[in-house]
Amino acid sequence: MTPSSPTLLIFSGLPGSGKTLLAQELARQLNAVYVRIDSIEQRLRKSQIVGEDLKDAGYRVAYAIAEDNLRLGRGVIADSVNPIEITRQAWLDVASRTGAHPVEVEVQCSDITEHRRRVENREADIPGLQLPNWDQVLSRNYESWDRPHLVIDTATRSVEENVEIIRHHMALQKKSGMRPELPS
Numbered sequence: 106m107t108p109s110s111p112t113l114l115i116f117s118g119l120p121g122s123g124k125t126l127l128a129q130e131l132a133r134q135l136n137a138v139y140v141r142i143d144s145i146e147q148r149l150r151k152s153q154i155v156g157e158d159l160k161d162a163g164y165r166v167a168y169a170i171a172e173d174n175l176r177l178g179r180g181v182i183a184d185s186v187n188p189i190e191i192t193r194q195a196w197l198d199v200a201s202r203t204g205a206h207p208v209e210v211e212v213q214c215s216d217i218t219e220h221r222r223r224v225e226n227r228e229a230d231i232p233g234l235q236l237p238n239w240d241q242v243l244s245r246n247y248e249s250w251d252r253p254h255l256v257i258d259t260a261t262r263s264v265e266e267n268v269e270i271i272r273h274h275m276a277l278q279k280k281s282g283m284r285p286e287l288p289s
Contacts, residue, residue, distance in 0.1 A: 112180045113205040115196045117187035118212035120237050121224035123259035128184040138174040140167045142185035147234045168199050175203035188247040209254035216260035
């Protein structure tokens with residue numbers, strides 16, 4: 106990994122936490138390739154190639170798209186719940202295979218009332234996508250992190266403020282060429 110290596114920005118977080126807003130804004134600002142698991146999985150469902158249980162098909166497609174673009178030197182922003190260590194490690198493996206600089210960002214909404222309001226009031230921006238309800242968000246398997254990563258709380262800061270924090274963190278990581286220890 107060199108200072109000129111492309112960045113793989115890996116977003117994680119429960120539905121309704123605000124990760125898509127942040128990921129899309131960063132993709133615009135950085136002119137990066139934007140890879141969204143929800144979009145991929147909805148297209149796979151619509152194709153009828155796979156059944157309703159996609160297993161890991163959406164993630165595998167996303168890894169391939171990200172890898173192709175990173176090899177071309179393009180920065181990639183991956184937007185997914187990324188709930189388990191296996192998927193988190195798979196993103197890091199993509200970065201390793203391509204020489205990309207990985208930046209892991211977990212997006213949270215610490216205000217439970219606000220998080221619930223978001224989940225219950227949002228509308229799908231992908232045709233046909235069934236958004237999870239609050240009970241489904243609460244019962245989702247979401248494993249704790251076992252390594253340092255950037256944690257962004259969307260309950261306490263605006264999209265603009267959070268984007269600035271992420272960009273500052275990316276610059277520090279890239280400049281140092283390593284993954285700094287972060288409080289989570």
